[in-house]
Amino acid sequence: MTAATPYRSVRPRGRDGFLRLLRAEWTKFRTVRGWVAGMTAAALVTVLVGLLPAVGGHSSCGMGEVETACPADPVGPGGQAVKDRFSFVHRTLTGDGGITVRVTSMSGVITYPPPNHDTIVPGLVPWAKAGIIVKDGTRPGSAYAAVMLTGAHGVRMQHDFTEDVPGRPGGVSAASPRWLRLDRSGDTITGYESADGTRWTEVGTARLAGLPDTVRIGLFVTSPGDLTVTPGEIGGSGEQVRFTQATAVFDNVGVRGTTGGGAWSSEEVGAEDGMTDWERHHRPAGLVESGGTLTVTGSGDIAPSTEGQVVERALTGATVALIAVIAVAAMFVTAEYRRGLIHTTLTASPRRGRVPVAKALVIGAVAFATGLAAAAVALPIGTRLLAEGGPVLRVSSLTELRVIVGTAALFAVVAVLALALGALLRRGVAAIAAAVALIVVPYVLATVSVLPDEAARWLLRLTPAAGFAIQQSVPEYAHVLGHYAPSTGYLPLPPWAGFAVLCGYAGVALALAAVRFGRRDV
Amino acid sequence: MEATIEVTGLRKRFGRTTALDGMTFTARPGLVTGLVGPDGAGKSTAMRVVLGLDTADEGTALVGGRPYRSLRDPLCQVGALLDADALHPNRSGRNHLLWLARSHGLGARRVDELIERVGLGDAARRRAGGYSPGVRVRLGIAAALIGDPPVLMLDEPFDGLDPEGVDWLRGLLRSLAEEGRAVLVSTPLMSELQGVAGHLVVAWRGRVVADTGVAELVADASRGRVALRTTARPEAMTALAGAGAAVAVTGRETLTVAGLAPERVVALLDAEGVPFSEVAAHRATLEEAYMDLTRDAVGFEPVAGGEESAR
Numbered sequence: 001m002t003a004a005t006p007y008r009s010v011r012p013r014g015r016d017g018f019l020r021l022l023r024a025e026w027t028k029f030r031t032v033r034g035w036v037a038g039m040t041a042a043a044l045v046t047v048l049v050g051l052l053p054a055v056g057g058h059s060s061c062g063m064g065e066v067e068t069a070c071p072a073d074p075v076g077p078g079g080q081a082v083k084d085r086f087s088f089v090h091r092t093l094t095g096d097g098g099i100t101v102r103v104t105s106m107s108g109v110i111t112y113p114p115p116n117h118d119t120i121v122p123g124l125v126p127w128a129k130a131g132i133i134v135k136d137g138t139r140p141g142s143a144y145a146a147v148m149l150t151g152a153h154g155v156r157m158q159h160d161f162t163e164d165v166p167g168r169p170g171g172v173s174a175a176s177p178r179w180l181r182l183d184r185s186g187d188t189i190t191g192y193e194s195a196d197g198t199r200w201t202e203v204g205t206a207r208l209a210g211l212p213d214t215v216r217i218g219l220f221v222t223s224p225g226d227l228t229v230t231p232g233e234i235g236g237s238g239e240q241v242r243f244t245q246a247t248a249v250f251d252n253v254g255v256r257g258t259t260g261g262g263a264w265s266s267e268e269v270g271a272e273d274g275m276t277d278w279e280r281h282h283r284p285a286g287l288v289e290s291g292g293t294l295t296v297t298g299s300g301d302i303a304p305s306t307e308g309q310v311v312e313r314a315l316t317g318a319t320v321a322l323i324a325v326i327a328v329a330a331m332f333v334t335a336e337y338r339r340g341l342i343h344t345t346l347t348a349s350p351r352r353g354r355v356p357v358a359k360a361l362v363i364g365a366v367a368f369a370t371g372l373a374a375a376a377v378a379l380p381i382g383t384r385l386l387a388e389g390g391p392v393l394r395v396s397s398l399t400e401l402r403v404i405v406g407t408a409a410l411f412a413v414v415a416v417l418a419l420a421l422g423a424l425l426r427r428g429v430a431a432i433a434a435a436v437a438l439i440v441v442p443y444v445l446a447t448v449s450v451l452p453d454e455a456a457r458w459l460l461r462l463t464p465a466a467g468f469a470i471q472q473s474v475p476e477y478a479h480v481l482g483h484y485a486p487s488t489g490y491l492p493l494p495p496w497a498g499f500a501v502l503c504g505y506a507g508v509a510l511a512l513a514a515v516r517f518g519r520r521d522v
Numbered sequence: 523m524e525a526t527i528e529v530t531g532l533r534k535r536f537g538r539t540t541a542l543d544g545m546t547f548t549a550r551p552g553l554v555t556g557l558v559g560p561d562g563a564g565k566s567t568a569m570r571v572v573l574g575l576d577t578a579d580e581g582t583a584l585v586g587g588r589p590y591r592s593l594r595d596p597l598c599q600v601g602a603l604l605d606a607d608a609l610h611p612n613r614s615g616r617n618h619l620l621w622l623a624r625s626h627g628l629g630a631r632r633v634d635e636l637i638e639r640v641g642l643g644d645a646a647r648r649r650a651g652g653y654s655p656g657v658r659v660r661l662g663i664a665a666a667l668i669g670d671p672p673v674l675m676l677d678e679p680f681d682g683l684d685p686e687g688v689d690w691l692r693g694l695l696r697s698l699a700e701e702g703r704a705v706l707v708s709t710p711l712m713s714e715l716q717g718v719a720g721h722l723v724v725a726w727r728g729r730v731v732a733d734t735g736v737a738e739l740v741a742d743a744s745r746g747r748v749a750l751r752t753t754a755r756p757e758a759m760t761a762l763a764g765a766g767a768a769v770a771v772t773g774r775e776t777l778t779v780a781g782l783a784p785e786r787v788v789a790l791l792d793a794e795g796v797p798f799s800e801v802a803a804h805r806a807t808l809e810e811a812y813m814d815l816t817r818d819a820v821g822f823e824p825v826a827g828g829e830e831s832a833r
Contacts, residue, residue: 006525006551007672007702009598017627024625031617032610340608343575344665347602348625350574350591 018358021349025362029332038328039366042321042411043374049317050378051385071272072391073305074141076161077208079396080474081308083224084140084161085270085300088133089287090218097257098183099132099217101250102197103149103172106130108246110226111278120278124151127481128223129302130248132182134189135216136208140270145206146220146302147180147191151246155180156479157191157204161304164479165204167193184257187211197252217255218264221248221298229483239483243276245283247297264289270300304474306482308391310489312403312471314382315375319468322414322440325370329363329415330422330431337426346517353514356423360510363419364412371411375404395473406470406495413499413506414439417464420509424516438505439464449487456485457492464505466491469498524586525551525672525704527600531581532571534564534728541567542578543728549706549721551672554699556715556736557708558812559725565708566604568725569677573602585673597626600673601666606658606682611651615642615661618650622668636664641690655682663694674698675706680714692718712812719808724815732815736808743811747804748779748787754796761794762787778804 029035073081108124131148145159147167155167155178172178179194187208192200223246229239266287279285279299288295333356336342349355379400386392395403417439422431443465446456460466469491476484484490491498527549534542542564549555557565570576572583574590585593585600593599609618619633637646640660645653653661659682666674676695680688695718699705709715715722722739724732732739752758752775759769759777767787768780779787784801791798806814 005702006704009670009672020625020627024621027617027621027624028610028613031613031621034612335610339610340605341610343570343573343604344608344622346575347573347604348597348622350593350596 018354021354021358022361024348025358029362029366032335035328035332038324039370042324042328042367043370045324046315046317046321046371046374047378047381049320050314050382052317072387073308073393074139074270075394076141076304077143078160078162079394080162080399081305081391081393081395082141082161083270083301083303083305084142085268086129086220086222086302087285087287087296087298088135088138088216088218088220088267088269089264089294089296090133090135090138090216090267091255091264092214092260093134093184093217093255094214094258094260096183096185097217097255097259098181099134099256100179100181100197100252100254101132101219102177102179102252103130103248103250104174104177105249106149106151106172106246107248108151108223108244109278109283111243111276113226113242114228124246125223125226125244125481126150126152127301127303127479128244128246129156130221130246130296131219132180133216133218133220134182134184134208136211138216138267138269143208143211144302145182145189145191145208147182147193147203148220149178149180149248151223153479155193155203157206158302158479159189159206159208161302162477163206164477167191167203168201179252182217184215184217217257217259219248219250219253219294219296220302221246221296222300222302223298224301224303224481227481227483229485239488243278243299245278245285245297245299247283247295250294250296251292253292253294264294266296268298301480303480304477305393306474306477306480306484308393309386309389310393311379311383311386311395311400311473312489314379314386315403315407315471317378318371318374318407318410318471319440319443321374322411323436325367325411325415326418326435326439327432329367329418330435331428332363333359333419333422334426334428334431338428352517356420356510356513356517359423360416360419363415367415368408368412370408372405372408374411375407379404393474399473402495403471403473406499409499410467410470410502413467413502414464417502417506417509420506420513423513424509439467439502441465443468446486447489453485453487456487460486460491460498461493461501464502466493466498467502469493470495525702526584526586527572527673527675527704527706528584528587529568529572529581530583532568532578532583533580534567534571534576534578540728542571542581544581545725545729546581547723547730547733549673549675549704551704552699552702553720554695554705554707554715554718555721555723556712556719557706557723557725558710558712558715559708560710562727563725564728565725566677567728569602569604569675569706569708572675573600573604575604595626595669597622597669597671599669599671600675601669601671602675602677603659603662603666603679604677606655606662606679609650609653609658609661612649614647615650615653615657615664616646618661619646619664619668622665626669628668632668636667639667640664640694656684656687659683659687659691663691672702673704673706677708678710679707680709680711688714713807713809716808722812724812726816739811739815740806740808743806743814744804746780747806748782748784749800749802749804750777750779750787750798751775751800752777752791752796752798754798757794757796758791758798761790761796765790 076082110123111120128151129148133146135144136142147157154169157165179197181192183190189206191203194200223244225241418435425431442459442463446459532542532545571578767782770778
């Protein structure tokens with residue numbers, strides 16, 4: 001036998017650290033032009049489709065014969081679009097103080113309700129509101145705290161549109177009047193209720209940051225439109241909203257603190273859209289004062305707005321773009337099986353479970369960057385263009401940021417799920433079809449108004465399509481009646497919960513892929 | 523750590539097919555070891571087991587004394603070429619080498635060195651989908667060398683090479699072995715290893731039927747044979763066969779004679795008046811030696827076949 005000196009490499013020894021594996025997988029990704037092009041296409045599609053609705057749609061609001069641009073909703077202290085229209089009987093309050101009233105009656109009308117839509121009937125809608133309020137001026141959208149009686153939800157303490165705390169249930173009548181009280185101390189407002197004006201129960205406390213020294217304090221009445229949702233003929237549903245009006249009778253009005261003037265001012269806050277025939281001919285909004293009794297009539301709502309185009313409409317293209325992301329992510333692994341390259345990969349990294357994890361991190365990071373760039377461009381521009389077609393429901397910049405970063409995260413996790421399916425199925429076409437069927441198809445089915453609302457909701461709870469919830473900018477509000485259905489943009493799970501469902505699918509699929517990578521002969 | 527490949531008692535079945543049936547061999551440093559055998563002999567499967575791509579049902583496969591899957595910098599311990607076509611068609615050869623290099627913390631400079639060494643040239647920057655088989659082999663060898671490993675394992679590397687490429691690869695294999703590396707090369711054609719292999723492992727139906735040094739093998743095959751040059755070939759064959767010798771034709775005027783000493787051959791031809799110009803001791807080619815070996819192996823066939831049908 002040859003007495004050979006075994007070869008000794010002069011190169012420094014490499015170590016197959018995980019970072020090196022990541023770097024190798026990144027090199028693999030960036031050196032296949034089709035994959036880079038696919039991800040770029042995903043970003044472009046997101047942006048371009050986002051700009052499309054602005055081209056088609058244009059809506060206008062009429063004042064008789066005259067067409068005017070639809071007024072945009074005011075923006076509340078939280079940055080979101082709000083409804084802030086009500087009859088306000090007020091005076092100024094400087095410094096600490098408060099107001100106490102007794103409510104003896106609350107009534108109203110609903111115009112042309114179902115089934116025949118031919119009469120105006122007496123009645124209150126569930127969220128008709130009458131009570132007392134402390135508000136930062138009379139500008140729609142300004143901060144406030146109020147304690148009130150409602151049409152069907154008893155006493156509530158609400159502030160700054162989105163916050164709602166229940167008090168005792170029940171209505172009001174002359175036989176059983178209800179007392180309400182608000183105390184202001186600095187920027188803290190506390191609401192109370194009582195049956196007799198002596199024994200008070202606290203309903204809630206609101207802290208209105210930055211509330212100025214001088215505020216408006218007084219009585220308010222408002223009544224939102226009457227909503228009915230009817231199932232459509234081809235699935236989906238239609239909505240109708242009808243004018244309503246509420247009237248409340250207050251007495252024993254007592255104001256404490258340094259207040260301005262002797263008389264009450266009456267104002268229709270946020271009323272820009274004229275009067276209805278009912279108001280013109282039967283009962284106008286506003287105050288009727290008789291001795292110590294104040295009768296206030298009003299229409300509108302003080303609540304977050306849920307009517308209008310949501311900002312995530314500018315990201316409609318992401319749904320299409322995800323198909324490209326899925327294709328690239330699946331092929332990132334199936335291409336290796338197709339050519340036998342997987343053997344080389346596993347030879348370079350014999351600790352096999354790490355390979356799908358490294359691939360997932362690389363494709364996830366690439367998809368995240370793609371989604372982030374696309375959403376960061378599409379959302380602001382698309383929202384601006386959407387606004388030309390009709391009012392857009394503004395949201396806080398924090399929510400907007402969550403929608404943008406959430407879209408990026410959605411891209412990333414969808415890519416990981418597609419990659420894991422690729423590793424499990426080992427065939428490109430099968431993996432792409434499976435991922436599209438699991439993620440994109442349920443979302444489209446649930447949101448295009450072909451399924452009954454409840455079926456659509458279950459699809460968006462159980463399938464990975466739940467992850468799209470991360471894009472939802474306007475939540476469902478318990479204290480605002482609305483048609484909350486996937487077809488109108490309301491997904492059944494909260495943003496992070498829906499996203500967690502998607503992550504769960506991706507995590508399980510990736511774990512299975514890692515286990516199978518480790519086990520089988522390849 | 524000794525730079526070796528040690529395969530001991532490997533058994534592997536795929537369904538009803540026995541791919542490895544107790545295969546045992548060792549590739550030592552400083553030597554090209556030829557793993558020779560027909561298709562289905564288990565050469566590729568043995569290599570895949572060494573690389574941890576397939577798991578053996580029984581037996582061990584060690585690289586430098588350790589199982590491949592326990593290696594932390596495997597490409598620096600052993601370089602392998604299993605399938606030269608295992609490339610992404612839309613990635614360039616250079617980028618293929620680059621990701622391999624990155625996986626072991628190596629850089630673009632190492633990649634360019636290897637492109638130079640295997641003579642890939644401009645092809646390195648074109649997409650691999652357009653490569654000829656010969657270029658693919660060169661790329662595969664470069665990939666095997668990426669970590670400068672002391673052990674190399676190449677599965678049928680001559681496949682797809684043109685004659686010029688075969689010469690180049692033989693030279694490369696010799697120089698790699700001279701550097702002290704253990705080089706295991708599988709091939710179905712013994713002639714490809716002429717002048718290259720220092721040791722031979724002949725595989726057949728999943729087991730090793732011969733494990734020998736090339737020098738001894740050739741000497742063995744040459745022993746007792748006489749090379750004869752004559753213008754009267756048929757007459758010479760008649761005369762020698764009549765005396766009980768085994769005669770084989772090796773050319774238009776050349777014969778090899780087994781079973782007779784040279785002086786007997788000369789005496790016989792003289793007696794019969796057959797003209798001849800040269801009588802010399804025969805030196806067998808590697809191919810001839812291999813043919814002898816496989817003839818012996820086929821001699822075992824009924825036994826092996828009997829075992830298989832008995833299962």
